[in-house]
Amino acid sequence: MESKNIELITKMVIDAINQSEEKGNGFMVPIGVSARHVHLTQEHVETLFGPGYQLTKKKDLMGGQFASNETVTIIGLKLRAIENVRVLGPVRSATQVEVSATDAIKLGMNVPVRMSGDIAGSAPIAIVGPKGAIYLKEGCIVAMRHIHMSPKDAQAAGVKNGDIVSVKADNERGTIFNHVAIRVDDSFTLEMHIDTDEANAAKIATGNTVTIIK
Structure with a gap:
């Protein structure tokens, strides 16, 4: 019985972690609509x-x-x-x-x-x-949709220049953007750039945030 209880508790913890990750507890990036x-x-x-x-x-x-x-x-x-x-x-x-x-x-x-x-x-x-x-x-x-980052932000996010990631918008439209390019430079301020089509479809505005889900 004790072994089964341990297995059950372990499963509950793993499920909670996975659910937390699915809800967007990753690296947050502000949006800029271009x-x-x-x-x-x-x-x-x-x-x-x-x-x-x-x-x-x-x-x-x-x-x-x-x-x-x-x-x-x-x-x-x-x-x-x-x-x-x-x-x-x-x-x-x-x-x-x-x-x-x-x-x-x-x-x-x-x-x-x-x-x-x-x-x-x-x-x-x-x-x-x-x-x-x-x-x-x-x-x-x-x-192409992309994220501008400083080297410090890239290190914190665990990505590098040229990487391709996915990001999640956790709003009422619940949109996931794939094929997002990472661009790293000392002069960059952290921001993901999408065009007006993408913003309107996902109901996102400049200043909203998304989460990287590599």
Whole structure:
């Protein structure tokens, strides 16, 4: 009898631990919802806004980035357009447009899911500014969901740069996001970035938290 009681108690403890883990007692990460936006080279800034033009800061973002006051219009292959798309600074070595899957449908385009910066073979798109326009043969992506972390946060979470994890949103929609990339850099503030489609489907807003469930 005593042996059976020990087995029963052990099972109850293990079940309680498993249930606790399932409820999200892991590493908590705040959410940042990312709307469609554009990164530009300095050459393209000047094509779109005029010779010698410099982006002007509207709001600071993590890692030295900022939302600029400048906006552009993006146009897909079927001449469908989305206006007032925010330009992020500072300028980059390659121009890139990040949209949601819904945006891609509106533009009439097949846009691949990629990590930021991985634009080889991605979708073509045109960008129109107040002083000119550019056409990109590649450069439009749907951003892969990812978590920005400092090295200290990565160590605490038990992950490293390039890892792929799953996270759980413990709200009324009870969503689990798979294929979440870990990005680690000294300049990063802890935050998971999802686009507006993902946020709306899971009923998540900027500032909500999710839990890593590796």
